Amino acid sequence: MKDNIIVTIARQYGSGGHEVGELVAKEHGFAFHDKSLIEKAAEKSGISLEVLKKADEKTTPSFLYSIAMGNFDMYPLAINMSPYEMPINDKLFNLQCNIIKEEAEKAPSVFVGRCADYILNDCKRVIKVFIYGDIESRANRIAKKENISVQDAKVLIYKTDKRRANYYNYYTSLKWGKSDNYNIMIDTSKIGVEGAARIIGEYIKHLQEE
Numbered sequence: 001m002k003d004n005i006i007v008t009i010a011r012q013y014g015s016g017g018h019e020v021g022e023l024v025a026k027e028h029g030f031a032f033h034d035k036s037l038i039e040k041a042a043e044k045s046g047i048s049l050e051v052l053k054k055a056d057e058k059t060t061p062s063f064l065y066s067i068a069m070g071n072f073d074m075y076p077l078a079i080n081m082s083p084y085e086m087p088i089n090d091k092l093f094n095l096q097c098n099i100i101k102e103e104a105e106k107a108p109s110v111f112v113g114r115c116a117d118y119i120l121n122d123c124k125r126v127i128k129v130f131i132y133g134d135i136e137s138r139a140n141r142i143a144k145k146e147n148i149s150v151q152d153a154k155v156l157i158y159k160t161d162k163r164r165a166n167y168y169n170y171y172t173s174l175k176w177g178k179s180d181n182y183n184i185m186i187d188t189s190k191i192g193v194e195g196a197a198r199i200i201g202e203y204i205k206h207l208q209e210e
Helices: 017-028 036-045 049-055 064-068 076-080 088-106 135-146 150-172 188-209
Strands: 006-011 031-033 109-112 126-132 184-187
Touching: 006 017, 017 031, 017 109, 017 126, 017 188, 031 088, 036 049, 036 088, 049 088, 088 109, 126 188, 135 150, 135 188, 184 188
Parallel strands: 006 109, 006 126, 031 109, 126 184
Antiparallel strands: none
16 A cells, blocks of 8 residues: 555544644545445445445444454354345445545545544554544534434433444454554644644644654
8 A cells, every 4th residue: 555644533422623634635635534434335336325324434243343344263154155245334345445435545634533543543644533522612513513402412312322332342342442553633612623623724734744
């Protein structure tokens, strides 16, 4: 894989992680990838975009994690599994895994979500970021964005974070949000979206100067 600088951003819901990623990509001229990867997966596979959207960031018990990561010895029976037999969730993960690697090879990039930090762990110049914030600031941001009450926003945050954690933990066997899995963890409730982007920008400059 080329030595492109790659930024992966995992984030708590409502922390502004998506906005941080967009800002970093814009300021440094990096390619930006988020849920648009689902559209590329649909184009590449011929599977309906609506079907893939429904499967996004959901899990079903299967052998695909081991297949995608080459751990055939763990589940030898999975070697003979046809792609047509895989649950749609796993088909999407496998497609996105390949697309993420392809896009990282093409150009310096920012990836939001999709387990990109784990998928691109072997990149020589990857910056793995986790964006978080206190519950009040996140709930206020979501309440304003979705035009709902702060209490309803907190419920939505809990459900979304739980789904993201389950997805990440399942496909990576790591723990979502654990500091050991990231290079930088940034609290946007303290420093804001622009402040977070500046911190990541300093890390990028450091890698560029090496």
